[in-house]
Amino acid sequence: MAMMGTALATPASAVDPHPTPGPRVTVEYFPEPGGEGRRTEVPVTTERAAGRSTARTADPTAGTTDGEVNELSVTGPSADRLDVVIIGDGYTAGQQDAFHTAAAAKWADITRVEPYASYQGLMNVWTVDAVSAESGVSGDPSADVTKDTALGSYFWCSNTERLVCADIDKVASYAAKAPEADLVVVLSHSAKYGGAGYSGLEAEGYPFDGVSTLSSDNEQSSMIAVHEIAHSVGLLADEYAYDGYGTWPSGEPADINSSTYTTRQMAAKRAKWYRWLGETDPTGGTVGTYEGSSYYPYGIYRPTSNSLMRALNVSEFNLPGREAMIAGFYREANALSSEVATGSAVLRTTRIKVSQAELTGLAAPELRWYVDGVQVKRAKGLTGVVPAALGVAADGRTHTVTVRSEDRSASIRDPQVRAETTETLTWTVKASGHKPRTHR
């Protein structure tokens, strides 16, 4: 399913001393492993960085797997799934196996973190081969190193060592080869710590809003993607603050995990994460209101002392963040699908098969069946039914069969989020009592 745009508030940003013409977007990066993020603006395309490919006459990718799409983890139809596309950069024709191995390892790292772990069944993951002329990426190991690569990704973007930028036009052309790209991850072939999260790309005309870059062979880079995907999917704000930003200058933000309310105000207003106040949090503390969030140290609060939306030295979302992530997964995916069309009537003897996404751990999916709106309790959990066996009578009248999938997860407390997890399909069962005439 296509992602909705996410607008991140952009306070003052660092200025590139060597501006490149063309559109610029906000990126977030992490100067050191386990630390807090920083933000700046960079050009969308990177003609000035490396890229000798354009000067070549012969196609260096001829006879290679360039552009080949493979399934890393496909759990259902793209229309019903959050589709993640992973593209490698700095891998030569002979190194594509290494790319596939690195992509699988990075995705395994990301999905070790909850709620990604429990909700993998709502996601499809594809890899797209991008064949580079040279192995490795620019800026590794030092700023003066230049590599000719398919996506032009490079360290030292905007004079910042750990900031890995890429040519988003080239990224988009490879991402378009996958069935659907809701989220794009670029794996830059390197063992050096680095990465970035692009946001606001839909406003520049791209079919996806966010791109995460990360180095392929650095253990600690995985958390960058875990954090960046949370901006796109969970619409979560950063929970860190910059020294010198002073007091939050505006009113209550829209972000679900940032608030100007103190604990007492939040409870009284029944706003934001009030349902979680006082709970013991997976990050180790208690949910409350902790001053400093959304880049400002004063006058704005975050739900917990630390969380992976604040610093990458913890591998847990806090409870409000976890719930927002689950809401995001369901916003982009459907847990329930069926190949039996709901648009036309079925017979009493038609076998109705449905598939429910395989969810584990924190998730608690339920499947219930109804005839004319009344639940058939003994059919609970069945993924295939025949209306007659459910009790649809042959009485010459039209009846309905409904299946309802709902996630009863304890990680969800907001009724609106619960409603987002609930999906129903309804079939009309053709009136019968005598054998219907068959044509053809």
Ligand SMILES: [Zn+2]
């Ligand atoms: Zn962030």
